[in-house]
Amino acid sequence: MQLMQKIFNTLFILTILISSSFAEETFLSLKKNEVNVRYGPNFKSDVKYVYKKINLPIKQIDKKENFRRIIDLKNNSGWIHISQLKKSNSVITTKDKILFKKPTSYAKPIAQIKKGRLLILQKCEKKWCKIKSDNFKGWIKTNNVWGLN
Numbered sequence: 198m199q200l201m202q203k204i205f206n207t208l209f210i211l212t213i214l215i216s217s218s219f220a221e222e223t224f225l226s227l228k229k230n231e232v233n234v235r236y237g238p239n240f241k242s243d244v245k246y247v248y249k250k251i252n253l254p255i256k257q258i259d260k261k262e263n264f265r266r267i268i269d270l271k272n273n274s275g276w277i278h279i280s281q282l283k284k285s286n287s288v289i290t291t292k293d294k295i296l297f298k299k300p301t302s303y304a305k306p307i308a309q310i311k312k313g314r315l316l317i318l319q320k321c322e323k324k325w326c327k328i329k330s331d332n333f334k335g336w337i338k339t340n341n342v343w344g345l346n
Contacts, residue, residue, distance in 0.1 A: 254344030
């Protein structure tokens, strides 16, 4: 009986350690117009590349102290300090989309949004998000966008 209890306790502890070591995958956005992406999770690591697009959505795939390992839409990855990131407020279209006046396909179309366009999120409801892009505001369907949690 004691052996079973020890095995159970060991498995329980291993499960907790393994599950806590994986970072929750979540989308974030770049806080600034220039953000360094590093090879490792510290300031001593060399800069791998530099993003030059504020609000660019990225996916957090790991974390270590104050650094987040990220991946972008094109599968580039690296480490960014948490001070350069914010809660996700944007998406990128992965296909051409129609911007509608209201959250229904029967609403008046406002504009065509081209694939690869960065859109600022205002709010999301069911399968629709209200977005802002340059001079346009309206609703898009949430399919074929990258950056939604």
